[in-house]
Amino acid sequence: MRTIQNEDAAILASIHYQSFEDSWSSSYFQQLLKTCFGFINDGGFILCRQACEEIEIITFCVIPNMRNKGIGRSLLHQLELYAYENKISSIFLEVQSDNSTAQHLYKSFNYIPVAIRKNYYGTHDAIVMKRAFYNNESM
Numbered sequence: 223m224r225t226i227q228n229e230d231a232a233i234l235a236s237i238h239y240q241s242f243e244d245s246w247s248s249s250y251f252q253q254l255l256k257t258c259f260g261f262i263n264d265g266g267f268i269l270c271r272q273a274c275e276e277i278e279i280i281t282f283c284v285i286p287n288m289r290n291k292g293i294g295r296s297l298l299h300q301l302e303l304y305a306y307e308n309k310i311s312s313i314f315l316e317v318q319s320d321n322s323t324a325q326h327l328y329k330s331f332n333y334i335p336v337a338i339r340k341n342y343y344g345t346h347d348a349i350v351m352k353r354a355f356y357n358n359e360s361m
């Protein structure tokens with residue numbers, strides 16, 4: 223596990239290409255990396271943007287032949303550590319309504335659904351999920 227560096231744009235694009243039908247180019251990741259941060263680990267990464275005490279997960283994926291080995295969970299755990307260390311109040315994300323694997327993972331980290339964006343992914347809705355942190359929570 224390590225933090226994502228500016229030089230990682232090509233590897234992020236490669237992992238993303240293997241993970242989503244609507245993939246993002248290396249040059250797009252270069253642009254994102256000017257304002258985003260994240261973590262990369264064994265065929266997966268999580269990329270986020272922070273504004274004051276809030277974080278938005280921009281994208282999160284693991285290549286298909288490395289899935290179901292706990293890599294996604296470890297990336298979310300790393301983000302939890304970052305959130306505690308940086309006094310983050312909430313993390314938001316959008317997930318496709320039929321993505322049961324991702325929703326299962328998020329719920330296990332106390333993300334809760336807070337809104338629906340109708341047809342956000344063409345024919346599918348997006349569920350907006352939020353992970354709230356409280357002052358008395360500890361790792």
Ligand SMILES: CC(C)(COP(=O)(O)OP(=O)(O)OC[C@H]1O[C@@H](n2cnc3c(N)ncnc32)[C@H](O)[C@@H]1OP(=O)(O)O)[C@@H](O)C(=O)NCCC(=O)NCCS
Pocket residue numbers: 241242266282283284285288289290291292293294295296315316317318321322323324326327330
């Ligand atoms: C979501 C994703 C990042 C998870 O990565 P991963 O490394 O496979 O995740 P993990 O192995 O840590 O955990 C997978 C969990 O989902 C569960 N799972 C697997 N298939 C499932 C299914 N069809 N329905 C519900 N849960 C499922 C596993 O049992 C495991 O849960 P557990 O730890 O409680 O047993 C990966 O599936 C992925 O890249 N998907 C495509 C891109 C994507 O959907 N990204 C999220 C966009 S919001």
